[in-house]
Amino acid sequence: MSITGKQLHSTLEADGTLTLELVDKTFPSPQGNQLLVRMEAAPINPSDLFLLTNGADLENAEYSLGKMVAKLAPEMAAAQKGRFGLPQMVGNEGAGTVLETGDTDMAKALAGQRVACVPLHAFGEYAVVDANMCLPLGDYSCEQGASSFVNPMTALGFVETARMEGHDALVHVAAASNLGQMLNRICIEDGMGLVNVVRREEQAQLLRGQGATHVVNSADADFEDQLAEAIEATSAFLGFDPVGGGQSTDTCLKAMERVAARQLTAFNRYGSDKPKKMYIYGRLDFGPTILTPSYGFSWTVAGWLLTPFLQQAGLEVMARMRQRVLDGLTTTFDSSYKRKVSLEEMLQKDAITDYARRATGEKYLVTP
């Protein structure tokens, strides 16, 4: 049996024309460890927007039923020449019902069940996925399980990374996001110190209302002092930053160095020897990262991405993380959505210009 259904394609041409379009796609029967899943809910994550909307002139785009054609900023197009003319499927994660399985025991055991999965083509009516990468949802609904991979595993990944590198506290930038709220709950549960950096007072109140101890607001005049104080109180010399561009990472390293320098007994021309590290795990700002020479030579800035982290962490750690997500799906790892849209609706101007803003706490859920 093969099955045909709508699938979202994103195609970028060399002239910068970006086309998002629902096309009919035929899925063959699943083989071996594969499952054919009818997708029922898929979140639009910031990580999906890279292929969907980043750099596109959405205001002046052409919209029709199931289709959008926009122009991409030239520098954004140039950076993606590897995909020129090649339709990309979109949608990292989602949840649905298993319609058909391959012939392995693992695949067959999931027949008819609701599963969360990471097909990388979740914005469509169907998906073919490997049973290894599926999480059976039991009594949870597909909407409850739709966001059970990217954000929960990333937030847990930060805590695992901190522990692997010998830290018991961390700094998180843009900390009021869905991901940030999860991280706050995890850190409270685990006794891991957390310095939440936000940019608006409402966000600070939101996190404090969820039990956060250290919340600093970059809009405050004494922000840098507050940040240094929170770092001193927690000994957080490791941080995670989804902004990337500009000086958010630089600001954290400077504050860490201020704290470390207080503990120096004599002036050191090279700065403190205290290791200070920031991971950049997103690009909310596509501008260049600016690092000033203000924190000596004992510092590291590195990219952080979920897939390589999981490969490095290994199957055992990953299984433990997934079980914890399943156990806390409606508590620690609860996701909330601003709006539910169909596949057609997600390509309409009002929706696309709204979710492309990546406003904190305003996530969309696609329900095909």
Place this chain on the structure above:
Amino acid sequence: MSITGKQLHSTLEADGTLTLELVDKTFPSPQGNQLLVRMEAAPINPSDLFLLTNGADLENAEYSLGKMVAKLAPEMAAAQKGRFGLPQMVGNEGAGTVLETGDTDMAKALAGQRVACVPLHAFGEYAVVDANMCLPLGDYSCEQGASSFVNPMTALGFVETARMEGHDALVHVAAASNLGQMLNRICIEDGMGLVNVVRREEQAQLLRGQGATHVVNSADADFEDQLAEAIEATSAFLGFDPVGGGQSTDTCLKAMERVAARQLTAFNRYGSDKPKKMYIYGRLDFGPTILTPSYGFSWTVAGWLLTPFLQQAGLEVMARMRQRVLDGLTTTFDSSYKRKVSLEEMLQKDAITDYARRATGEKYLVTP
């Protein structure tokens, strides 16, 4: 017995006034494992210039015998507020003759010998140092042994770091320096791949004349292509950059990513998973480091400094490195000097404006 001699002090005041001055200092008798050394030769390394000349208006300074008073650029002064009003001794390394020793066997065994040492106050007539940090020079002269620590151990440290992190090739920026020439000789001896990045054709010729295989000139129109080709030929995904400010590190990471992307079988929105790493080990450019979002998330930029590296590497590795330096002091680790100056001469305008330029291959040697 205590002894009095001239010592160079560098004092920065809060108003940005920088004073370099020879003062009389009294050294007490060495205790325990200490040695009293009469300094006979000390190189002026880029790492010494931070306390000596960086950011100072040398052209309009006041010069008198054994003294210079200059104004420091405000941003440079502000970054060093930890030393306001506190005289700093200067001179990382040098060589001299042991005049008196403490009472340990290790100290006593060095009585009367010529030793290379790392007193951090080498620009003076005498120094008190720990015997642990001294290298007996045997038949070598003090001038031959003066530069036997900072550059040789740094160059060897790069190769050790590369091996520890599983690399068998590296990129070196500003590769025609004394340090870069040493690194080239070490890499040839060890069969370690090396991509030398220079900025002038004479520098390229100099390194090629010393047997370098891969030399790329950033002044060439097709520099980025050449760099990528050399990285592909050597598989150098680790690099060392003494420039720091601007985009030299960024350029290397971009070239590494170009090579890694060629090996991708499909477009990956996150860039390649190939780990790419650059260490910044100096600040020839005090501007901010600019990192563009051009190489995905599998990258690391970190500071590298000799002292923390040696602490991490441990005594055994350090002893092996020091023996190798001693064995190759006039070959692999040979240093050349543009000019020899006395302590008074090093504070004269013609000398100070010349060595402050940090021109490649134009190092000064102080012979008190």
